[in-house]
Amino acid sequence: MKPVEPAVTLVRMSPDADELIASAAKLCYAGDTSEILRQDPQRAGDFVRMLKKIGHLSPIEHAVFTFYIEGVSRAMTHQLVRHRIASFSQRSQRYVGHADFDYVVPPRLRGRRVRVGDKEIDAVEYFRQTMELIADRYRSLNEALGDEGESSHEDARYVLPNACETKIFVTMNARELLHFFEERLCQRAQWEIRTVAEKMLSLIRGSCPAIFETAGPKCVRLGGCPEGKMTCGRFSEVRARYAPGG
Numbered sequence: 001m002k003p004v005e006p007a008v009t010l011v012r013m014s015p016d017a018d019e020l021i022a023s024a025a026k027l028c029y030a031g032d033t034s035e036i037l038r039q040d041p042q043r044a045g046d047f048v049r050m051l052k053k054i055g056h057l058s059p060i061e062h063a064v065f066t067f068y069i070e071g072v073s074r075a076m077t078h079q080l081v082r083h084r085i086a087s088f089s090q091r092s093q094r095y096v097g098h099a100d101f102d103y104v105v106p107p108r109l110r111g112r113r114v115r116v117g118d119k120e121i122d123a124v125e126y127f128r129q130t131m132e133l134i135a136d137r138y139r140s141l142n143e144a145l146g147d148e149g150e151s152s153h154e155d156a157r158y159v160l161p162n163a164c165e166t167k168i169f170v171t172m173n174a175r176e177l178l179h180f181f182e183e184r185l186c187q188r189a190q191w192e193i194r195t196v197a198e199k200m201l202s203l204i205r206g207s208c209p210a211i212f213e214t215a216g217p218k219c220v221r222l223g224g225c226p227e228g229k230m231t232c233g234r235f236s237e238v239r240a241r242y243a244p245g246g
């Protein structure tokens with residue numbers, strides 16, 4: 001058992017995504033289709049920018065991206081899988097035993113103290129002890145359930161914490177990714193999914209600039225925060241971070 005941190009790998013992406021999108025979009029009004037699969041990369045990039053500007057977004061759905069995400073908590077993936085226009089494959093807590101699960105420690109616990117009776121102990125150490133205790137209980141329950149693999153794991157896992165490390169494959173198309181970034185790069189999004197979203201964007205922004213150069217939290221596209229009183233109050237800083245040239 002050990003503490004872990006988010007790691008994101010770009011497994012696959014549609015090759016020549018700009019040309020692919022341009023081919024698909026231009027087909028819509030092509031009388032002569034003989035050259036439809038041959039698109040100049042530079043012009044295709046400009047064409048994708050134009051599609052985004054006018055809001056003709058369905059052609060960008062043809063470009064898809066697959067990520068392998070590990071070192072993340074179940075708390076994070078519970079939020080991730082709410083994004084319905086995506087495909088997921090997640091390591092099972094039924095097929096895979098979790099007697100020695102790794103776990104994610106919220107960084108804000110660092111430097112804090114927890115009162116236990118008349119003593120105070122380091123919050124990260126307290127967290128670690130809690131994970132060890134839960135793992136111990138998991139092992140005991142798994143044994144009580146007959147240690148039969150899948151049929152024991154599926155009930156013993158009920159004591160596993162939100163912090164339990166998990167691994168997940170996710171595939172999203174470019175349109176869904178832009179939406180995902182708008183929601184999850186917002187400063188109000190939870191820190192772990194925001195960290196994962198940051199890593200995902202950094203893996204694809206350089207290779208598909210026409211699609212992702214404007215990607216960021218929705219305030220950047222809207223020109224201001226729509227959250228009213230719940231705003232983070234840092235629009236200028238956020239825009240400088242994500243806006244093209246920012």
Ligand SMILES: Cc1cc2nc3c(=O)[nH]c(=O)nc-3n(C[C@H](O)[C@H](O)[C@H](O)COP(=O)(O)OP(=O)(O)OC[C@H]3O[C@@H](n4cnc5c(N)ncnc54)[C@H](O)[C@@H]3O)c2cc1C
Nearest residue numbers: 079082083084085086176179180182183184186188189190
């Ligand atoms: C800061 C933050 C706080 C949150 N807090 C909570 C919370 O307290 N409780 C909670 O339950 N959730 C919460 N969520 C999750 C949120 O409500 C959404 O479930 C999640 O962000 C997925 O967004 P989505 O539905 O827009 O996107 P996706 O599922 O990725 O879908 C993309 C888009 O497709 C369209 N679409 C998809 N499915 C349908 C459909 N069935 N019908 C019509 N249109 C559809 C919509 O336009 C949608 O925006 C929170 C999210 C954020 C970012």
